[in-house]
Amino acid sequence: MLKKIPRLLLILMLLGVHQNSWSQANFKVQIGQIDSLYSEVLQESREIYIQLPESFNPQSDVKYPVAYIIDGDVMLNALHTVHSYYSGGFIPEMILIGISNAENRTRDLTTSELSERREQVYSEENGGAEKFTQFIESELFPFVENNYPATNYRTLIGHSYGGLFTVNTLLKHPDLFANYLAIDPSMDWDDQKLLKESQEILSQKSFNGKSLFVSLGGQLHMADTDITIDNVMKDTTEFTLFARSNIELSNIVNYNKHNGLGFYWKFYPNDLHGTIPLPSIMDGLIEVFSWYQMEDINKFNDPETPKEVLYDIIKRRETKLKAHFGYAVAPYPDFLFNMSGYMSMDMGYPEKALMYFQLNTEYYPDDANTYDSLADYYEAQNDTGNALKNVLKAYELSGSDYHKKRLEQLRAR
Structure with missing residues (x-):
């Protein structure tokens, strides 16, 4: 007792x-x-x-x-x-x-x-x-x-x-x-x-x-x-x-x-x-x-990692998150795709940059900034037509003076 x-x-x-x-x-x-x-x-x-x-x-x-x-x-x-x-x-x-x-x-x-x-x-x-x-x-x-x-x-x-x-x-x-x-x-x-x-x-x-x-x-x-x-x-x-x-x-x-x-x-x-x-x-x-938790970070940090390998990692993470959550969710936050896109452009990897920017618009289709960033890529490639198309989309979503002005500048070319 x-x-x-x-x-x-x-x-x-x-x-x-x-x-x-x-x-x-x-x-x-x-x-x-x-x-x-x-x-x-x-x-x-x-x-x-x-x-x-x-x-x-x-x-x-x-x-x-x-x-x-x-x-x-x-x-x-x-x-x-x-x-x-x-x-x-x-x-x-x-x-x-x-x-x-x-x-x-x-x-x-x-x-x-x-x-x-x-x-x-x-x-x-x-x-x-x-x-x-x-x-x-x-x-x-x-x-x-x-x-x-x-x-x-x-x-x-x-x-x-x-x-x-x-x-x-x-x-x-x-x-x-x-x-x-x-x-x-x-x-x-x-x-x-x-x-x-x-x-x-x-x-x-x-x-x-x-x-x-x-x-x-x-x-x-x-x-x-x-x-x-x-x-x-x-x-x-x-x-x-x-x-x-x-x-x-x-x-x-x-x-x-x-x-x-x-x-x-x-x-x-x-x-x-x-x-x-x-x-x-x-x-x-x-x-x-x-x-x-994010996997294979070292491969994203290595500039020599092929674009196809990175794409597979992103898509596998998308599948994994959906299996756990029970619904579709973006594998990474939008700013991470954006940052990776601009870094790839700066380092001279345009194909990787395009992949990141396009995936960002796929996962965040209602975010004007994703289209604005994709437009930056096309403008850097001297592709005014696609740059104009994406700035127009950004303006439709944001209605901002910034996108309106950028749209006018591209149309004036």
Whole structure:
């Protein structure tokens, strides 16, 4: 039988292990646009925080995958920081949606209902994760996808109780998201109820195409520094139940590799429960989007690489991205095609330059600048007819004085 934990030590442990209302209220950092919707499911209004990608152009038809983060009023800042540094080369540009859980956090995110915890009455409303999932699926998704340039390729990120909610969503509603980041999840909730359920679910369901990243912070035992990652599983006290539950989840997932779930687990020995979100978001997104990272960069940097080889690399990446996202997406951003085109012109490789510029108009047909750049190429080749044709297209898209003036100059030749 577990020893009863002294009340003062229990309070200190809870402050270290679980987020609480005062910390959320005092440390809010608002990023992006605040929006809200009324939920018939929850019978209340819910705030959300919307951060659009830097490349967003309201005149463009480009749509983006979406990353949803629980506790968005306090967590979106960390997600935005990671996205700002790593989008493009390591992870795709995404719309970031922060869901507020400031008012009824425990109710929204815990996965089963209990009235007693650690031999004490537990009076806070809890166990509403399934209803909160229903709100996300039936109300939040349609709201976001009807009002913002969002696709249905989604990533879910949650910390602590939010991590518990994230694991529950993967196990019971795997098709709602493609990727799941459970940061220091509270898998000890309700005597490890969800953890125990996971054994059967992970052994029987298929999770092909889904990815899960789980992190564990360095607070393995709140009162004994001799407990390490090497011996924590030998401890049987409630002090280590949080950490042991996390490790047990990792073991269960690894035992069921046949289900196709892409799984990544990482221990952060120098991070506390409150500091682990930022590195976990960074590592987690890089891991679950490892397939997105650019390949064969050295061949693009080598001027001797034949045009045909480069073309094949671009087309293979296009095919790969479509297979993962489920819809067609440009293999590289427009500025990269543009830059490669001008560099090829400067180095005396006109055939490569033409390939890059033409591909840019293929992948970004509504961007006036792609046609303007292609016109630069034709003008450099003394092909006024094709230069005029592409500037005309650019002017039709932009209506700008710059393109109008350039059009007049070419016609005057």
